[in-house]
Amino acid sequence: MESEGAAGGRSAYPLPVPLGARRMAILAEGCFSPLGAKTAVCLVRYASSEVVAVIDSTLAPSTAERALGFGGAIPVVASLVEALARGPDILVLGTAPRGGRMASSERAAALEAIEAGLHVASGMHEFLADDAAVSAAARRRGVVLWDARRPPDGLGVSSGAGASCPVVMTVGSDCNTGKMTAAMEIHLGLLRAGVRSGFAASGQTGIMIAGTGIPVDRVVADFIGGAAERLVAETAHERDVVILEGQGSILHPGYAGVTHGMIAGAIPSGYVLCHQPTRERVRGYDVPIPPLAELARLYERAAAGIGRIPVVAVALNTFDLGDEAARAAVARASRETGLPAADPVRFGAAPLVEAVLETMRRS
Amino acid sequence: MESEGAAGGRSAYPLPVPLGARRMAILAEGCFSPLGAKTAVCLVRYASSEVVAVIDSTLAPSTAERALGFGGAIPVVASLVEALARGPDILVLGTAPRGGRMASSERAAALEAIEAGLHVASGMHEFLADDAAVSAAARRRGVVLWDARRPPDGLGVSSGAGASCPVVMTVGSDCNTGKMTAAMEIHLGLLRAGVRSGFAASGQTGIMIAGTGIPVDRVVADFIGGAAERLVAETAHERDVVILEGQGSILHPGYAGVTHGMIAGAIPSGYVLCHQPTRERVRGYDVPIPPLAELARLYERAAAGIGRIPVVAVALNTFDLGDEAARAAVARASRETGLPAADPVRFGAAPLVEAVLETMRRS
Numbered sequence: 001m002e003s004e005g006a007a008g009g010r011s012a013y014p015l016p017v018p019l020g021a022r023r024m025a026i027l028a029e030g031c032f033s034p035l036g037a038k039t040a041v042c043l044v045r046y047a048s049s050e051v052v053a054v055i056d057s058t059l060a061p062s063t064a065e066r067a068l069g070f071g072g073a074i075p076v077v078a079s080l081v082e083a084l085a086r087g088p089d090i091l092v093l094g095t096a097p098r099g100g101r102m103a104s105s106e107r108a109a110a111l112e113a114i115e116a117g118l119h120v121a122s123g124m125h126e127f128l129a130d131d132a133a134v135s136a137a138a139r140r141r142g143v144v145l146w147d148a149r150r151p152p153d154g155l156g157v158s159s160g161a162g163a164s165c166p167v168v169m170t171v172g173s174d175c176n177t178g179k180m181t182a183a184m185e186i187h188l189g190l191l192r193a194g195v196r197s198g199f200a201a202s203g204q205t206g207i208m209i210a211g212t213g214i215p216v217d218r219v220v221a222d223f224i225g226g227a228a229e230r231l232v233a234e235t236a237h238e239r240d241v242v243i244l245e246g247q248g249s250i251l252h253p254g255y256a257g258v259t260h261g262m263i264a265g266a267i268p269s270g271y272v273l274c275h276q277p278t279r280e281r282v283r284g285y286d287v288p289i290p291p292l293a294e295l296a297r298l299y300e301r302a303a304a305g306i307g308r309i310p311v312v313a314v315a316l317n318t319f320d321l322g323d324e325a326a327r328a329a330v331a332r333a334s335r336e337t338g339l340p341a342a343d344p345v346r347f348g349a350a351p352l353v354e355a356v357l358e359t360m361r362r363s
Numbered sequence: 364m365e366s367e368g369a370a371g372g373r374s375a376y377p378l379p380v381p382l383g384a385r386r387m388a389i390l391a392e393g394c395f396s397p398l399g400a401k402t403a404v405c406l407v408r409y410a411s412s413e414v415v416a417v418i419d420s421t422l423a424p425s426t427a428e429r430a431l432g433f434g435g436a437i438p439v440v441a442s443l444v445e446a447l448a449r450g451p452d453i454l455v456l457g458t459a460p461r462g463g464r465m466a467s468s469e470r471a472a473a474l475e476a477i478e479a480g481l482h483v484a485s486g487m488h489e490f491l492a493d494d495a496a497v498s499a500a501a502r503r504r505g506v507v508l509w510d511a512r513r514p515p516d517g518l519g520v521s522s523g524a525g526a527s528c529p530v531v532m533t534v535g536s537d538c539n540t541g542k543m544t545a546a547m548e549i550h551l552g553l554l555r556a557g558v559r560s561g562f563a564a565s566g567q568t569g570i571m572i573a574g575t576g577i578p579v580d581r582v583v584a585d586f587i588g589g590a591a592e593r594l595v596a597e598t599a600h601e602r603d604v605v606i607l608e609g610q611g612s613i614l615h616p617g618y619a620g621v622t623h624g625m626i627a628g629a630i631p632s633g634y635v636l637c638h639q640p641t642r643e644r645v646r647g648y649d650v651p652i653p654p655l656a657e658l659a660r661l662y663e664r665a666a667a668g669i670g671r672i673p674v675v676a677v678a679l680n681t682f683d684l685g686d687e688a689a690r691a692a693v694a695r696a697s698r699e700t701g702l703p704a705a706d707p708v709r710f711g712a713a714p715l716v717e718a719v720l721e722t723m724r725r726s
Contacts, residue, residue: 125583160616160648220488221587222580224620251668253523256627257587260613261620285523287669298668305614305661306650 010234011152013211015119015144017089022050025080025088025118027109031095032056032067032076034319035176039123039205040094044071045345046184046209052086053077054094055109069319080112090146092208093122102126110134114141121146123204125218148204149215151227158225158265163232166363167200168312168356169244169268171259171299173251173275173289174282178345180206182274182315182352183245185344189353190241195360198239200231202262206245217247217258224258225265232266241360244268250302251282251289263303270312270359271299272352273337277329278320293336313355314341373597374515376574378482378507380452385413388443388451388481390472394458395419395430395439397682398539402486402568403457407434408708409547409572415449416440417457418472432682443475453509455571456485465489473497477504484509486567488581511567512578514590521588521628526595529726530563531675531719532607532631534622534662536614536638536652537645541708543569545637545678545715546608548707552716553604558723561602563594565625569608580610580621587621588628595629604723607631613665614645614652626666633675633722634662635715636700640692641683656699676718677704 013019024047028037032054044051044064053075054064060078064071077083080091091113093106102110102124110120110128114137122128128145129135138145168186170179180203190197199206201213214231216224228244235242244266248255273296281288289295296311303309314333318326326346334341340351376382387410391400395417407414407427416438417427423441427434440446443454454476456469465473465487473483473491477500485491491508492498501508531549533542543566553560562569564576577594579587591607598605607629611618636659644651652658659674666672677696681689689709697704703714 125585157617160650217583217585219584220580221582221584221621221624222488222618224584225615225617229616250623252588253592253627253630253669254520254588255585255624256666256669257620257622257624258584259620260623261584261618264616264619267616287523290668295668301664301667303619304664305653305658306616306619 009152010212010214010231011150011207014146015090017119019211020050022047023052023087023089024050024092025053025055025083025086025090026051026092026094027055027080027106028094029056029105030058032059034068037094038176039092039208041068042180042205043092043094043208044068044074045181048072048074052088053083055080055083080109084116088118090119090121093120093124107131107134111137114138114143117141117143119144119146121148121208123148123208125149148207149218151215151219155219155223155230156226157222158229161229162267163236163242165236165239165241166269166360167232167242167244167266168270168272168359169246169263169266170274170315171246171271172249172273173295174249174279175252175255177276177279178274178315178317179246181317182272182344183243184209185349186272186352186356187243189349190243190356193353195357196238196240198235198242200235200242200244202228202231202245202247216262217255221257224261228262228265241356243356249282250298251287253285253287260302263309264306267303267307268309269363270310272313272315272355273299273311274315274317275333276317277333291336292333296337296339311337311339312359313352314339315352316341316343318343318346372515373575373577373594374513374570377509378453380482382574383413385410386415386450386452387413387455388416388418388446388449388453389414389455389457390418390443390469391457392419392468393421395422397431400457401539402455402571404431405543405568406455406457406571407431407437408544411435411437415451416446418443418446443472447479451481453482453484456483456487470494470497474500477501477506480504480506482507482509484511484571486511486571488512511570512581514578514582518582518586518593519589520585521592524592525630526599526605528599528602528604529632529723530595530605530607530629531633531635531722532609532626532629533637533678534609534634535612535636536658537612537642538615538618540639540642541637541678541680542609544680545635545707546606547572548712549635549715549719550606552712553606553719556716558720559601559603561598561605563598563605563607565591565594565608565610579625580618584620587624591625591628604719606719612645613661614650616648616650623665626672627669630666630670631672632726633673635676635678635718636662636674637678637680638696639680640696654699655696659700659702674700674702675722676715677702678715679704679706681706681709
């Protein structure tokens, strides 16, 4: 990093409620579905004991299990007022819209929650704290606004130094193909195997789960590489391996810069390539997703000139397939790429964990 | 673009002095050399009639011609006080340091200039207007602070729509290899040939010359593609071709994200590859610059999956070679790549202009 940028580390966890003991109400109005409110879905998956209610009046009354196929009895309720009956201490704005702007209904819910004495967490590009009314209300009520997508101060240009331990980065065929989920499943699998793994959260959802990280897609463009380098370096402290959550996709006309910038800054030892087998095009764009083996080659060459980074495994998101079709998709992905493949959520992350262990042995 | 991002266009020219009639004093203390103060050097080259003095006490008294080999009798003076004798109306902070932070001496000079009634222009990542003392002084004295690297409001994610006319983008083996200069020389050559060319400035120096543009390396990382798309779309208005100034390099561990993001957002019809033949490694990094033909292939594949973009010509910066060596370097670059090559500053841009015309015919 630039010497001037020495202060730029991961964001600190800002809430007065300890991580693991939060009582979150999550707003996911109209979009609490597997590919809908990403932040809500991932918090239900990885911080389920901390979720007291999800708000989506189009589904209520229901449960997370019914809406997503997991999450058990977490209630889906129709309003913040109903959620308040569950005793939350935090309202989370649970959507992650393209462009990251807050809807007026979300702003109104934030104000209502603040009046009820709740802290509010948001992953939007637009910050709660920059909204005069929201921030005045929070000050008056003495609650914390957690803008999880606010980059830490003092980031700089990457040094190209690399990390002190192997880094495995999840990359994808598109946004929302399971990069965060695959990274978390691999990380948890490594921890269970006794490996000192560090999870490097690069997006708002991962940061809300882990409590810390750097929202790399929100930093100044010149500092993408520096942010990735710093995130990895800090996560690597006393760890044997870092699992770096990737962002965007090299196929994505809007987000390719973030993806490439992270790769160039982090120089991972290997990738886990994430894909949803039923997706044929980048969502919202006229860009076909090539066959997995070809996509793997594109990623392996993505930083050519800086380093050649192998894809070490494939993680599929088969949530929209039947069991048989899902198994077939995993087998086909493995056959086509010659790599270990898994749907880590559906069938377990063991093949991916093994691929990471092998990468660590080779590094 | 996102519908929410509709407001995000190129920056407006902010000074009350018309473009072309500015009287600029340029601060380049200790670094007024061909590869030193990039903003100063490029303003002397492309807005020479508007430069009344350059401040560099390590060279003064001197002239631009003696310091750079061009720029004629523009005086190089030792201090702002001496520069004031030339009747400037603007002080330009003429350096472009890595990381873009303002030195305390530059801040002091800005304050001194403001007290003398000058407007101040800066291309730093750190904004003049965010400095309480500088901005209070400017208000009090009624002068304008031009933070040329401040992105316009309302940028969003790119739509992938592409531009209404062919776009040729300059790309490089590293930073500061002549991408801005090659773009400007090609643009001026096209204008002279009667082609309605638009110059799309993506960096602070180009913006100071052209008066408008988008500093793509300073936008929110998620919006790099959207910024490039918007810059190109707006520049394309009533133009037959857009010459897009590139940023960074796909070889650069820090800036590769900006380069890739611009390519993915702009989807140019072709590249002009810029290189300084004596440079063997990316400056400040352990990254060798591959042979030009291989580098051209890397660029051609850089957006593979989104589009295959040909390199249509090579622009060399041979400022540090003798005439014979420069001619040999140009001939070698052309031979190795099979493409037209030129040092547009030294030998004229005709081969590059012809390559762009050919690209327009093919598009």
